[in-house]
Amino acid sequence: MTQTVLEINHLVKKIGNKAIVKDISFSVNEGEIFGLLGPNGAGKTTIIRSIVKLISKTSGEIKILGHDIDTSYTEAIQHVGAIVENPEFYPYMTGLQNLKAFASMSRKKVSAERIDEIIKLVHLEKAINNKVKTYSLGMRQRLGVAQALIHEPKLLIFDEPTNGLDPEGMKEFRLQMKSLATQGVSVLVSSHLLTEMELLCDRFAIIERGELTHIADMEQTSTSEQEKAFHMHLEPLPQAKELLTNWDIDYIVAEDGTPHFFITTLPSNIPALIKKLALADISIFTVEAHTKSLEERFLEITKHNGGSME
Structure with a gap:
């Protein structure tokens, strides 16, 4: 039986009287890449920030490998690696120095061998001893992935991870995530780039105005009873x-x-x-x-619900 790595039940986030996230429930399984799709401002980032407790939720339940983030936060968060918005580093330190600094803050002991392994995984061997201020956006993104992976998490969380990346950088990120998923790592990723998400994800959920309006397998096709x-x-x-x-x-x-x-x-x-x-x-x-593309399906669903990507 596949293990549930992330479980979200009836998540609500309000600011004043305004509901930003409205009664959202979904789960992410072991080795699964799960996408949150929706226009900017739909509530995707609020959901992600709630999972890692960068903001407090109003109500609902969030569990990571069975640990409730409210009652067992330390046990829950030790299984998570995340990049929310852009990865931040010390620009005048090398990539290696940044990784070592991050490793020193980990509750789990990180060996030099583990750091070398991660550097190879994200293909930064040639640049790891250069100062981060000299890195391209794609290289900083790879260093961010390395930072998120360094303590061997079971769940990776990325918010708009391919923003600003060129097609080669997007492909590289996609291949890295798929490789990690085959090793049992779960990935939750939010984006409004439908073509990229179609190539990356196993399942997706559509978020509109803070509501989860649709959830399906990426390979899900129309049944024989549908035109x-x-x-x-x-x-x-x-x-x-x-x-x-x-x-x-x-x-x-x-x-x-x-x-x-x-x-x-x-x-x-x-x-x-x-x-x-x-x-x-x-x-x-x-x-x-x-076969309908994700973009066609998205537009069909959001049109039916009265929404759009704008």
């Missing part, structure tokens, strides 16, 4: 259009005038449709289901 879009290359074009219209099939044709149809129907209808087209002497070159 999907299918791309079909059908020739000749005029006859195919006429038949689909007569059969009352919902479709659009490619704008460039090529015989590529995008048909919306139940998956269970496709075999019969193909048979009818073939009997009508329509040549069928392509039939493929169109």
Whole structure:
């Protein structure tokens, strides 16, 4: 049975009479990368700050490996490595000196071998003896990951970790997180960059105006009872259009005038449709289901809920 690493039950945060986070519940399992998605100001950072007690929650329960952060904070937080907003370092110290300074503050003894291991993991061997003020944003981010990992946490928490990174830096972060997840480390990451989150996460939750409006597996697809879009290359074009219209099939044709149809129907209808087209002497070159991207699903969900990324 998979272990629950982070458990959040009915989390509420109010400032005055205004609810910033409204009755949110979710969990993160061992070795899972879980994403919090939503526009800026949706409440993602408030949730993360509540988990690590940078702010006090109004009500609700937060447990890390079974330890309640209110009653057993020391036991709970020792399992956490986090970067909330931008990682901060002493700029006139080297990367290695910064890591050693952080290690000296850890409740858990950190060996020199462990520090070397982490430096190699984040690919900072060539720059670790340079002063941090000379580091690029991507290098500082890698040093931040090293700092978060140094005491071997079971849960990593990142708030907008790829902000400002170039595509190479984003890919590197993604690969590091996936590698750690295979070793049993859990990752909670918040972002508004949907394409990156689609490539990174196993599950995601959508936060809108402080509410959790949707939670799903990243690979979750439509069921057979729901309509999907299918791309079909059908020739000749005029006859195919006429038949689909007569059969009352919902479709659009490619704008460039090529015989590529995008048909919306139940998956269970496709075999019969193909048979009818073939009997009508329509040549069928392509039939493929169109899988919705995370961005399409996000916009569909938030539009239904009256929200947006703006």
